[in-house]
Amino acid sequence: MMRRRPSTFLVTLKRAALPAAALTVMAFFGIYAVAGPNGVLALGDYKRQLVKRERDYAMLDQRRTMLRIRVALRGPRHASPDMVDEVVRKELNVAHPDEVIVPLH
Numbered sequence: 001m002m003r004r005r006p007s008t009f010l011v012t013l014k015r016a017a018l019p020a021a022a023l024t025v026m027a028f029f030g031i032y033a034v035a036g037p038n039g040v041l042a043l044g045d046y047k048r049q050l051v052k053r054e055r056d057y058a059m060l061d062q063r064r065t066m067l068r069i070r071v072a073l074r075g076p077r078h079a080s081p082d083m084v085d086e087v088v089r090k091e092l093n094v095a096h097p098d099e100v101i102v103p104l105h
Contacts, residue, residue, distance in 0.1 A: 034040050073080040074087075089095060 032039065073083040
């Protein structure tokens with residue numbers, strides 16, 4: 001009885017299967033590292049978001065400082081007459097007929 005030798009193509013295919021699978025996995029992770037949501041290409045978007053959030057934070061910090069000053073002027077022991085006048089006119093929407101109102105905001 002003569003045994004058939006496996007074809008060289010099948011032998012080569014079996015030998016190349018494991019390295020091909022390893023290369024496929026490495027290629028997947030390589031592409032994901034470059035083009036994925038946390039990849040190298042997303043770095044520019046992260047920098048833009050950081051600049052925008054820093055700008056928003058600076059604006060909020062400035063607003064917080066302004067509100068802190070306004071709260072200090074409305075203290076229970078000493079209320080600034082100008083602040084009280086401004087708040088009353090703003091909330092009640094009242095003004096004398098001979099006054100000119102200049103909005104500052």
